[in-house]
Amino acid sequence: MNAVEVRGLSRSFDGRDILRDVSFTVGHGEIFGYLGPNGAGKTTTIRILLGLLAPGTGEVRVLGRDLAADDEARAHVGVLFENNGLSDRMSAAGNLAYYAGLYGVEDPAERIDELLALVDLADRRDDPVGTFSTGMKRKLGIARAILHRPEVVFLDEPSSGLDPGAQRMVRDLIIELSRREEMTVFLNSHHLDEVQRICSTVAILAGGRIRAFDSVENLTTASGRPSVTVTLAGAGEGACEVVGNLPYVTECDVDGDALHCTLADPTATPDLITALVGAGFRIEEVRRSSRSLEEIYLEHVGRAEDEA
Numbered sequence: 432m433n434a435v436e437v438r439g440l441s442r443s444f445d446g447r448d449i450l451r452d453v454s455f456t457v458g459h460g461e462i463f464g465y466l467g468p469n470g471a472g473k474t475t476t477i478r479i480l481l482g483l484l485a486p487g488t489g490e491v492r493v494l495g496r497d498l499a500a501d502d503e504a505r506a507h508v509g510v511l512f513e514n515n516g517l518s519d520r521m522s523a524a525g526n527l528a529y530y531a532g533l534y535g536v537e538d539p540a541e542r543i544d545e546l547l548a549l550v551d552l553a554d555r556r557d558d559p560v561g562t563f564s565t566g567m568k569r570k571l572g573i574a575r576a577i578l579h580r581p582e583v584v585f586l587d588e589p590s591s592g593l594d595p596g597a598q599r600m601v602r603d604l605i606i607e608l609s610r611r612e613e614m615t616v617f618l619n620s621h622h623l624d625e626v627q628r629i630c631s632t633v634a635i636l637a638g639g640r641i642r643a644f645d646s647v648e649n650l651t652t653a654s655g656r657p658s659v660t661v662t663l664a665g666a667g668e669g670a671c672e673v674v675g676n677l678p679y680v681t682e683c684d685v686d687g688d689a690l691h692c693t694l695a696d697p698t699a700t701p702d703l704i705t706a707l708v709g710a711g712f713r714i715e716e717v718r719r720s721s722r723s724l725e726e727i728y729l730e731h732v733g734r735a736e737d738e739a
């Protein structure tokens with residue numbers, strides 16, 4: 432059984448199709464990145480998973496259960512939306528104590544101490560949250576979301592509005608809680624660099640449909656679409672004319688002295704080099720290159736926009 436299952440999910444608002452036949456799964460203990468442009472339907476998907484919004488068609492399950500119909504199952508799930516769900520007037524510890532009461536957390540004092548230490552706010556425990564920075568509030572929001580030791584936690588844009596230092600703190604915290612608390616983390620994010628660093632699997636949602644669903648490794652390494660970067664001794668002008676028509680070269684691009692080629696055949700690199708040398712190019716270095724998640728994301732989103 433997967434931690435999260437979405438099968439054939441569709442949902443429209445006021446006649447506009449937002450989600451169309453969306454399917455993906457998230458395994459236990461994974462940090463999963465759910466990506467897509469503004470308005471793609473990521474928060475809508477989370478709200479349907481949490482049982483806060485009815486699906487149009489299709490089926491969703493969290494821990495094998497339908498949260499809309501299963502009160503007990505909701506106790507195993509945590510959520511952080513962008514507003515953190517905190518009272519500015521209460522202290523950090525007071526906020527956590529309030530939620531510990533709502534969730535029926537056992538030994539709340541101990542758990543609150545543990546979490547304040549985890550999010551590095553122990554020394555601010557008695558200060559009103561209204562005096563906290565955006566990053567501190569976000570960290571406390573995450574502590575609130577995992578207070579009751581959920582098995583799955585949904586984090587909607589946990590890094591939005593944070594400076595790079597605070598983004599890093601939140602990123603480290605997510606890794607820590609996945610490792611230490613063995614939680615499955617469902618992360619909505621626009622920070623592709625962050626997602627590439629911490630997520631094991633991602634899905635890209637655009638134009639209402641899932642455009643890619645795979646491990647970050649498969650998406651970014653050469654295994655899917657092998658590519659090589661050839662550093663030439665001198666300008667790369669004319670290199671694409673030489674290799675662009677070779678049958679195994681699917682894409683070619685020159686940037687200064689660097690020639691980037693995507694290959695249809697992963698074993699074709701020596702032939703590519705032979706062709707370049709035959710045409711008089713001198714070669715400094717040849718590297719298999721992996722593509723960034725950002726490049727892959729932009730390609731899928733661009734394709735979805737072209738289709739629209």
Ligand SMILES: Nc1ncnc2c1ncn2[C@@H]1O[C@H](COP(=O)(O)OP(=O)(O)OP(=O)(O)O)[C@@H](O)[C@H]1O
Pocket residue numbers: 444445449467468469470471472473474475476
């Ligand atoms: N209750 C609602 N009624 C009408 N339209 C809605 C409702 N909730 C969401 N929408 C619309 O559905 C679309 C998807 O919204 P959603 O918040 O899921 O996007 P998102 O991918 O989370 O975007 P962002 O990255 O900007 O947070 C938007 O066009 C939004 O206006």
